[in-house]
Amino acid sequence: MTDPPDRRLLLVHAHPDDESINNGATMAKYAAEGALVTLVTCTLGEEGEVIPPGLAHLAPDREDTLGPYRIGELAAAMRELGVTDHRFLGGPGRYRDSGMMGVEQNARPDCFWRAPLDEAAELLMEVIREVRPQVLVTYDPNGGYGHPDHIQAHRVAMRAAELAAADDRPELGRPHTVARIYWNCVQRSAIEAGFARLREAGRDIPFPGIAGADDVPGVVDDSEVAVIIDGGDRHFAAKTAAMRAHASQIAVDGPFFALSNDLGQPLFGAEHYRLADASAPPGGPADDLFAGMVIP
């Protein structure tokens, strides 16, 4: 048995594709540097809107086989990012995608939105106690944009970190305190610059429309950004390839992409993080999620 890597990063996401869109460059960078990168995805994304017409038969109102299909897309994305530790919360299919807020799927008893918080958090707690990450990345309390599964992933991640540090349930592993928790965000100045690039490209992009900064989840004032991970060309390329692997959900064109709403968005090689405890970063954003930590 070999020792685990010194630096360990855990990411908690709602659906396959969220990890590549939000954190693809970050995951590729830390994996390439030899850190342990663990991804926990909470649902199979069964309710996602399918973009390619050739895959329309997978949809929940037809064959309802999008979930298993997206397991394959996620596996391909992980290969592009060089990430080998990937799990579904409670195993594949334990929790079903809840659909957008307000749709009838929110009421399905097997959907993630309806999962008892402590039951789901305990499943994640076991992963935390096993992997023992110093850093945890998830969404903000609004899940970035109000999707029930993103909100629930936030709640489960925060509760699991609390449970993992407490002394109870020793049969589920030795207590572990996550040193730092980050929430995904997008720096306002970066998104504005990205949209300026997109408007310049104008007619050269193949999307019917262009999104606005309001369509992007988790935009915050620059002063709130604690860490910026710039993946550089190499990790940007890995992120782009990982997003392409989620072809049922994402259309990628050069440095731009669109989701099922067909609105073009800039694709960023730099990814932004704010601290869950809202502490202001002294001296501006760091360039490392582990900045200032003493790693044995």
Ligand SMILES: [Zn+2]
């Ligand atoms: Zn999602």
